[in-house]
Amino acid sequence: MKTTEHWLDEPRNVKKLWRGFLVVLALTVIAGAFVDLHPHFEIESWFGFSAAYGFITCLLMIVGAKALGVFLKRGDTYYARDERDE
Amino acid sequence: MSSVVLHPALLLIAAALLLPFLRGTARNVAVLSAPTLALIALWLLPEGKLWQVQWLDYTLAPLVVDKLARLFATIFLLMAAVGGLFALRQKSKLEIPAAFLYAGSAVGVTLAGDLITVFLFWEFMAVGSTLVLWSAGTPTAWAASRRYVAVHLAGGVILFAGVVGQILTTGDASFHAMQANSLATWLILIGFLINAGAPPLAAWLPDAYPEASWSGTVFLSAFTTKTAVYVLIRGFPGTEILIWVGIFMIFYGIVYALLENDMRRILAYSIVNQVGFMITGIGIGTEMALNGAAAHAFAHIIYKALLLMSAGAVLAATNRRKCSELGGLFHSMPITTICGTIGALAISSFPLTSGFVSKSMVTQAAIDGHLQMVWLFLTAASAGVFLHAGIKFPWFVFFQKDSGLRPADPPASMRWAMILFAFLCIALGIWPDPLYALLPYAVNYVPYTAAHVITQLQLLLFSGLAFFVMLDFLKRTPTITLDFDWLYRVAAPAVVKFSGGLIGGVQRAGSALFSGGIQLVADFARRESQPQGLLRRSRPTCSMGLWVMLMLAGYLLLYYVG
Numbered sequence: 001m002k003t004t005e006h007w008l009d010e011p012r013n014v015k016k017l018w019r020g021f022l023v024v025l026a027l028t029v030i031a032g033a034f035v036d037l038h039p040h041f042e043i044e045s046w047f048g049f050s051a052a053y054g055f056i057t058c059l060l061m062i063v064g065a066k067a068l069g070v071f072l073k074r075g076d077t078y079y080a081r082d083e084r085d086e
Numbered sequence: 087m088s089s090v091v092l093h094p095a096l097l098l099i100a101a102a103l104l105l106p107f108l109r110g111t112a113r114n115v116a117v118l119s120a121p122t123l124a125l126i127a128l129w130l131l132p133e134g135k136l137w138q139v140q141w142l143d144y145t146l147a148p149l150v151v152d153k154l155a156r157l158f159a160t161i162f163l164l165m166a167a168v169g170g171l172f173a174l175r176q177k178s179k180l181e182i183p184a185a186f187l188y189a190g191s192a193v194g195v196t197l198a199g200d201l202i203t204v205f206l207f208w209e210f211m212a213v214g215s216t217l218v219l220w221s222a223g224t225p226t227a228w229a230a231s232r233r234y235v236a237v238h239l240a241g242g243v244i245l246f247a248g249v250v251g252q253i254l255t256t257g258d259a260s261f262h263a264m265q266a267n268s269l270a271t272w273l274i275l276i277g278f279l280i281n282a283g284a285p286p287l288a289a290w291l292p293d294a295y296p297e298a299s300w301s302g303t304v305f306l307s308a309f310t311t312k313t314a315v316y317v318l319i320r321g322f323p324g325t326e327i328l329i330w331v332g333i334f335m336i337f338y339g340i341v342y343a344l345l346e347n348d349m350r351r352i353l354a355y356s357i358v359n360q361v362g363f364m365i366t367g368i369g370i371g372t373e374m375a376l377n378g379a380a381a382h383a384f385a386h387i388i389y390k391a392l393l394l395m396s397a398g399a400v401l402a403a404t405n406r407r408k409c410s411e412l413g414g415l416f417h418s419m420p421i422t423t424i425c426g427t428i429g430a431l432a433i434s435s436f437p438l439t440s441g442f443v444s445k446s447m448v449t450q451a452a453i454d455g456h457l458q459m460v461w462l463f464l465t466a467a468s469a470g471v472f473l474h475a476g477i478k479f480p481w482f483v484f485f486q487k488d489s490g491l492r493p494a495d496p497p498a499s500m501r502w503a504m505i506l507f508a509f510l511c512i513a514l515g516i517w518p519d520p521l522y523a524l525l526p527y528a529v530n531y532v533p534y535t536a537a538h539v540i541t542q543l544q545l546l547l548f549s550g551l552a553f554f555v556m557l558d559f560l561k562r563t564p565t566i567t568l569d570f571d572w573l574y575r576v577a578a579p580a581v582v583k584f585s586g587g588l589i590g591g592v593q594r595a596g597s598a599l600f601s602g603g604i605q606l607v608a609d610f611a612r613r614e615s616q617p618q619g620l621l622r623r624s625r626p627t628c629s630m631g632l633w634v635m636l637m638l639a640g641y642l643l644l645y646y647v648g
Contacts, residue, residue: 037537050544057466058552065344072568
């Protein structure tokens with residue numbers, strides 16, 4: 001098993017990646033304060049608009065998809081006659 | 087120059103017909119050289135109407151070249167060449183010829199200057215793509231191909247009705263920008279939109295494409311929807327309803343892809359999503375928007391093929407297609423992982439990839455037109471693309487929990503096809519000028535400004551954060567999501583079965599009643615024709631005389647009253 005292990009399998013390294021990711025997230029928001037973002041619409045001139053908008057709309061899309069899934073999800077053998085026997 | 091003009095589409099279709107007779111190295115050389123030669127032939131063509139044919143009362147123009155046509159024909163031929171390389175080791179000897187017929191017909195549509203030629207190649211595309219599906223050779227592919235071809239033939243009939251109506255009312259067969267203001271033009275628009283994967287019939291795409299072979303889906307992803315984008319750019323630019331059709335497609339693709347478990351069906355839903363961006367651009371209809379739609383189609387064909395190649399490599403190596411059964415493949419498939427991830431970044435419009443320089447033009451067009459609502463939708467959708475395709479696909483296939491599978495990277499032909507397209511995804515992202523030079527209108531757009539890069543990074547990285555925060559919500563389950571195709575796969579057959587039973591019952595009851603009645607009359611006639619029966623009885627003369635007198639009296643009365 002040792003031979004196939006990858007540095008990404010080490011939980012320590014994954015934690016480091018997470019920290020790096022959070023630092024980059026913070027940097028992109030902070031950079032917004034120093035660069036003129038040329039807002040085209042008023043809403044865009046709010047500080048960190050793109051970050052917040054990206055995060056919130058994604059949460060909404062996931063929740064929306066889940067809600068739709070409650071009604072529309074079926075087992076993957078639903079169209080049984082068409083499914084390949086695996 | 088004018089005497090010997092080769093039609094690139096016919097060149098590729100001729101190669102498709104020749105290929106089944108070749109074997110071994112000769113076949114491989116032909117597979118790679120046919121699209122390449124067609125590409126050279128295309129670029130040797132000058133602009134203008136090159137072929138004109140009189141047919142009945144109409145002037146047909148089967149070979150017309152302008153910038154838009156050349157752009158789409160170029161990417162279709164490039165796709166045929168690299169797809170051919172990827173599929174070189176495909177066991178089915180039908181698939182590549184079918185794919186070349188399909189690609190050649192798509193090129194034929196882009197170079198057609200009249201509606202009749204458009205329609206002919208349109209139908210050849212349906213044939214070619216169905217053959218690509220068949221060559222997978224599985225029962226599911228066969229079943230899916232029957233539904234697929236039914237939808238496309240129906241779309242073809244609608245398109246044909248529209249084309250005939252348009253020619254009858256205008257007397258002009260040429261294919262140019264139209265307004266959706268008559269029955270005929272509406273029918274043409276609907277025929278085009280069915281192939282684009284527009285609602286309500288979008289389900290044909292995620293239903294059929296993932297059932298093709300590991301290489302077949304790569305071909306299928308490229309031509310049908312993007313040919314539809316091409317004809318919409320040429321035929322219906324600035325048709326406002328397309329903005330909303332496109333936005334619906336964008337969110338439909340995201341929501342269904344988020345719920346999906348089959349890795350190639352995730353990518354199929356994301357085709358609808360990406361074509362939605364193009365359709366929205368066509369609806370906005372400004373030069374910037376149309377350039378954006380065309381550039382996005384070009385970039386999209388490359389990164390979507392790349393994504394499906396990486397998925398195809400996984401499928402060919404593991405014979406598994408469900409995210410819930412995959413994971414941890416980066417250990418043993420590093421090249422596939424890297425190429426798939428590059429495709430995923432490109433589809434998400436990450437800076438330094440092709441998606442960044444193409445999709446942004448559509449968004450910019452919404453800004454320029456002060457369409458704030460459209461812009462908000464497009465921006466949310468950009469974040470959603472990263473969510474459903476940019477992270478979800480590579481995460482669940484190559485990373486997440488280790489499935490224990492350790493398949494090797496695919497053979498050289500497949501590897502090189504992926505590397506080539508991965509290179510193009512990044513090259514176009516870093517150096518978009520050659521692509522911009524190919525676009526139909528002059529490009530006055532600079533993608534790399536500090537503001538644009540920072541806002542895009544904020545948007546994408548925070549949608550990435552949302553993905554990992556909500557990961558428990560996104561855990562894959564072995565499920566499918568019902569779509570519009572439920573209506574024709576379950577509801578309609580059930581209605582037919584039920585009403586068939588009902589009609590059968592009524593029919594049986596009716597025929598029982600009817601035959602009973604006949605039986606009754608027959609029995610009566612038989613009984614009464616016995617010697618003592620009513621029909622054989624002899625009658626006395628005096629009673630006959632009485633009856634005649636009564637009839638004459640009645641006649642007299644009527645005569646008097648009349």
